[in-house]
Amino acid sequence: MRVQLFATCLIDTFYPETGEAVVKLLKHMGVEVAFPREQTCCGKPPNSGGHAKQARKAAEHFISVFKGSDPVVIPSGSCASMVKNHYPEMFHDNHRMFQAATELASRTFELSQFLVHVLHAHEQGFVGNRKITYHASCQLTRELGVREEPIQLIRSIEGAEFCPMPSADRCCGFGGVFMAKLPEVSMALADEKLDTILESGADTVTGCDHGCLMNISDAVKRRGVSVDVKHLAVILAEGLK
Amino acid sequence: MNKNQAPVSFKSNAANALNNPSLRTAMRNITSTFGKKRVDAIGDNPFEEWRERASEIRMDVLNNIGEYVDMFSKNATKAGAVVHRAKDSSIACDIVASLLKDYGADKVVKSKSMISEEIHLNAYLEKEGIKVVETDLGEYIIQIAGETPSHIIVPAIHKSRQQVGQLFCEKLGCEFTDDPTTLTKTAKKILREEFITAPAAISGSNFAIAETGSISLVTNEGNGRMVTTLPPLHIAITAIEKILPKLSDLALFLRLLPRSATGQVLTSYFSLITGVRKEADSTGAKHLHIVLLDNGRSEIVKSDCKEILKCIRCGACMNVCPVYGMIGGHAYDSTYPGPMGVILSAVLNGLERAHPLLDASTLCGACSDVCPVKVPLAKLINRLREIKVENGLAPELESIGMWGFGAAAKHPKLFELGQKAANAAWPIARLLDKQTVDRLPKPVPVSFKRRVL
Ligand code: SF4
Numbered sequence: 001m002r003v004q005l006f007a008t009c010l011i012d013t014f015y016p017e018t019g020e021a022v023v024k025l026l027k028h029m030g031v032e033v034a035f036p037r038e039q040t041c042c043g044k045p046p047n048s049g050g051h052a053k054q055a056r057k058a059a060e061h062f063i064s065v066f067k068g069s070d071p072v073v074i075p076s077g078s079c080a081s082m083v084k085n086h087y088p089e090m091f092h093d094n095h096r097m098f099q100a101a102t103e104l105a106s107r108t109f110e111l112s113q114f115l116v117h118v119l120h121a122h123e124q125g126f127v128g129n130r131k132i133t134y135h136a137s138c139q140l141t142r143e144l145g146v147r148e149e150p151i152q153l154i155r156s157i158e159g160a161e162f163c164p165m166p167s168a169d170r171c172c173g174f175g176g177v178f179m180a181k182l183p184e185v186s187m188a189l190a191d192e193k194l195d196t197i198l199e200s201g202a203d204t205v206t207g208c209d210h211g212c213l214m215n216i217s218d219a220v221k222r223r224g225v226s227v228d229v230k231h232l233a234v235i236l237a238e239g240l241k
Numbered sequence: 242m243n244k245n246q247a248p249v250s251f252k253s254n255a256a257n258a259l260n261n262p263s264l265r266t267a268m269r270n271i272t273s274t275f276g277k278k279r280v281d282a283i284g285d286n287p288f289e290e291w292r293e294r295a296s297e298i299r300m301d302v303l304n305n306i307g308e309y310v311d312m313f314s315k316n317a318t319k320a321g322a323v324v325h326r327a328k329d330s331s332i333a334c335d336i337v338a339s340l341l342k343d344y345g346a347d348k349v350v351k352s353k354s355m356i357s358e359e360i361h362l363n364a365y366l367e368k369e370g371i372k373v374v375e376t377d378l379g380e381y382i383i384q385i386a387g388e389t390p391s392h393i394i395v396p397a398i399h400k401s402r403q404q405v406g407q408l409f410c411e412k413l414g415c416e417f418t419d420d421p422t423t424l425t426k427t428a429k430k431i432l433r434e435e436f437i438t439a440p441a442a443i444s445g446s447n448f449a450i451a452e453t454g455s456i457s458l459v460t461n462e463g464n465g466r467m468v469t470t471l472p473p474l475h476i477a478i479t480a481i482e483k484i485l486p487k488l489s490d491l492a493l494f495l496r497l498l499p500r501s502a503t504g505q506v507l508t509s510y511f512s513l514i515t516g517v518r519k520e521a522d523s524t525g526a527k528h529l530h531i532v533l534l535d536n537g538r539s540e541i542v543k544s545d546c547k548e549i550l551k552c553i554r555c556g557a558c559m560n561v562c563p564v565y566g567m568i569g570g571h572a573y574d575s576t577y578p579g580p581m582g583v584i585l586s587a588v589l590n591g592l593e594r595a596h597p598l599l600d601a602s603t604l605c606g607a608c609s610d611v612c613p614v615k616v617p618l619a620k621l622i623n624r625l626r627e628i629k630v631e632n633g634l635a636p637e638l639e640s641i642g643m644w645g646f647g648a649a650a651k652h653p654k655l656f657e658l659g660q661k662a663a664n665a666a667w668p669i670a671r672l673l674d675k676q677t678v679d680r681l682p683k684p685v686p687v688s689f690k691r692r693v694l
Contacts, residue, residue: 007689013660014682016689023693035693040656046643048604050626050635054647061651138605171563175603180677182600184256185567187680189603218680 002032003114004066006083008076009041010210018210021237022075022111028240029119038065042079047086049177059087063100071118072108075233077140077209078176080110085143110140111233112208116149121156126239128160130228133202135193135216136169137209150208150232157239165200174215190219197227204228206235246590249574251597258568264399265567271398272559272566278504279557279611286496295497296615299551302484303542309451309484310533316454320516322529330360333534337362337443337476338369340530344474346371346441350432352458352465353377354445355393355554356478356534359576359589362443373443374435376464381428385412391570393577394502394556399569432464442468442526446479447553448494449531452487455515456531459498459508466512475526477514480534482542482550494553497613501555541588545624549584551614558608558618564601573598580608580618587625596634599626660688 003026011019026033043058062083066072074080084105091097115121132154140146147169154162173179173189193216197205205227207213217229258264302309314324327333341349349366351373357363363373363384375384379396383389386408390396397405406419415427444465446456456477458465469475485494491513499505518525541550559565559579570578575586575598583602586595599622608618629635649656663670664684671678 007693012689013663013684016685016687016692019689019693035690037690037694038653039690040650040653041646043650046646048623048626049639049643050599050623050628050630051640051643051647052627052630054643054650057647058650138603138607142606142610169607171603171605171607173563173603175605178600178603179680180674182252182255182564183676183680184259185564186603188259188567189563214681217682 001030002034003071003073004034004036004068006039006042006062006066006072006074006079007035008074008079008210010214011075014214015210015231018075018231018233021231021233022073024237025115025233025240026073028237029115029121029124031119034070036065042074042082044078044082045176047082047090048175052090056090059090059101060097063087063097063104066104069107071114072104073111073114074108075111075208075231076211077110077137077144077146078211080108080113081139081143083108110144110146110208112149112153113144113146115236116152121236122152123156125241126153126157126160126236127241128157128235128239130157130204130235131161131163131202132157132204132206132235133163133165133197133200134168135165135172135197135205135207135212137207137212138169138171140208141169146208150206153232153236154206157235160239161202163200163202165196165202165205167196170196172212172215174211176211179215186215187219187222190215191223194219194223194225194227198225202227204230204235206230206232208232246594248594249586249597251572251574251601254572254574255564255568255601258572263401263404264569267399267401268566268569271395272561275504275560279501279560280504282500282504282506286500291493291497292613292615295493295553295613296551298485298490298493299553299614300548302486303482303547303550306481306484306539306542309486310481312451313449313454313484314533316452317456317516317531318454320454322454322516322531325530325532327532327534327536329536330534333360333478333532333536334362334365336532337478338366338371340474340476341366341371341441342369344441344528346439346474348372348374348435348439349441349443350374350376350435350439350468350472351380351442352444352460352468353380353396354443354478355390355576356445356480357443358390359480359536360478360534362478374432374439376432376435376468377460378425378428378462378464381432382408389571389576391578392556392559393554393579393582399571436467436471439472441474441476442472443476443478444468446477446483446531447498448491449479449484450486450488450491451484453515455488455513457491457514458510458512459495460512461503461505461509463510466510469512469514469526470524473527474530475514475528476530476532478532478534480536481538498553498555501557501611501613537589544588545628546584546588546621548616549581549588549621551616552581552585552612553614554581555613557611557613558616561607561611563603563605563607573601580622581616584618584621584625592625592629592632592634596629599629657688657690660684
């Protein structure tokens with residue numbers, strides 16, 4: 001099987017090690033990973049900021065880059081939801097683009113979705129020794145309806161312990177442009193999220209969105225506690241059997 | 242509608258609210274309690290089916306608003322009420338004030354009504370020399386404190402019982418106590434006297450029934466019933482979108498509203514009022530006037546934000562909103578706070594004033610998920626952000642930045658250049674917005690793309 005990887009601009013710019021983990025993970029499962037070199041950003045930042053024209057430019061580019069019939073795998077709930085849910089909406093006034101967007105949406109997967117539903121990676125399992133809590137990011141949970149998949153994957157790590165946090169699907173306060181628009185509120189929300197992370201008793205917090213993880217990392221840094229903040233792909237890649 | 246006001250100072254209001262520890266505690270307690278009670282009250286009920294049906298009914302009303310308003314007016318008139326149509330706030334206030342004067346009322350008791358807050362009725366009446374007494378306990382508290390509601394269901398949610406105790410002590414001259422039962426008793430005693438002596442009453446209406454011309458009140462304190470049965474004159478103010486087509490529709494909405502609002506399976510009191518007191522009736526007002534407020538709604542039903550008018554004012558969206566839960570309702574400086582408030586403020590007061598409120602959302606979508614009538618709140622906030630940008634209300638620097646982003650998203654080379662520049666220019670970016678930049682990791686010198694290819 002071959003997939004096309006969309007790395008997301010956050011991973012591309014800030015977290016290349018997560019991108020490498022995704023590639024390692026998929027290859028280990030026998031998947032051939034293509035990386036369309038013309039890829040840029042899905043357009044989520046201008047989209048959520050209300051800059052529809054700019055978001056549309058990004059979407060048009062994305063649709064033209066991720067052609068063919070191979071599935072598109074995205075290690076981010078919010079970017080995956082952008083492609084799966086928002087692209088078709090954006091082009092409701094243009095039949096040709098709407099069809100292209102709908103077709104693309106149907107073969108686009110968020111990483112944990114792909115790992116569980118297509119590769120059944122949770123059946124094969126992983127190894128590790130972390131105490132892991134999971135932050136359920138907003139678009140992943142509410143727009144894509146991916147609630148159980150990341151937890152299934154975490155639970156399949158032999159030797160690791162899953163420590164649920166209270167209100168796991170409460171927003172961490174990242175919100176894209178929100179973090180810059182209302183920084184004090186954003187930080188206060190991340191602080192509350194950190195409270196629940198610590199309450200869980202875990203030594204590691206994971207999630208499927210680097211936006212949230214970035215905001216959580218900052219809260220961890222500001223408070224000076226020792227909690228590892230890792231994308232789920234990184235945890236799974238380090239625990240490959 | 243006053244569309245030419247200065248923008249709400251939302252950013253600084255929010256920052257100030259964060260620095261108010263007692264507000265933080267109050268908000269944390271109450272928003273988490275309501276959230277949990279709501280989930281319990283919904284239990285195994287087919288909530289999705291209910292809200293789907295409720296949404297359809299509300300959409301039907303909005304799609305045929307003209308017909309339903311006429312039907313309601315005709316049937317309410319037939320039942321003995323006098324129906325007044327008010328195009329905007331000042332006309333509505335004027336109608337109410339004139340009615341009170343015509344009936345020689347210099348005092349009026351009120352049950353909770355957000356529409357009266359929307360049109361700033363109390364201030365108007367006080368200016369006309371009419372004494373207004375709020376009889377919902379929360380409303381009474383904020384009235385004597387000289388404040389505005391910070392939540393549409395629980396107006397005094399921002400106050401701790403110690404603060405209420407102090408307030409009663411100061412304003413009512415009673416001894417300090419923070420025991421809620423004693424405080425309630427104190428208020429009850431004062432209010433009972435007001436009920437008995439008031440010549441007139443004002444209420445809102447949770448739902449208005451087109452088929453029968455009835456209005457209805459959903460309350461927990463029974464004050465709504467006192468208000469609408471004791472005084473001889475009853476003026477109900479409601480907005481045109483609050484209509485439901487049929488009496489039988491109420492069953493569904495009475496299941497949804499208390500569960501969504503306070504996590505109750507049933508409301509404590511429900512009053513359905515059809516016309517004036519009949520000869521055989523032992524209670525009820527002799528004169529019933531219904532003021533139907535438009536205030537821009539006839540235009541809103543034609544706009545992209547039409548669906549906000551499906552709202553049944555349950556408050557569930559604010560109870561789950563992370564931003565509202567952090568800063569409370571006053572920071573919005575608007576009649577309606579929280580997610581529904583952001584949208585209503587924008588469409589009722591205009592973007593000139595309300596556009597900063599559009600920042601009050603992480604677009605997390607928790608609001609859209611709980612709304613009992615499926616108002617797509619996050620989507621509407623996002624749409625309003627687009628309208629804000631289209632109207633040139635976004636900060637210039639942001640628009641330039643996003644334009645550059647759009648250009649780079651289309652041109653991979655430019656995009657890469659941007660990434661490299663970000664790495665090199667990080668110290669400069671830090672000078673521009675230290676607060677944000679310090680929360681981000683530094684861009685890596687070699688992007689993932691470079692590494693993988
Ligand atoms: S928008 Fe929905 S959730 Fe919010 S107050 Fe209205 S009905 Fe309730």
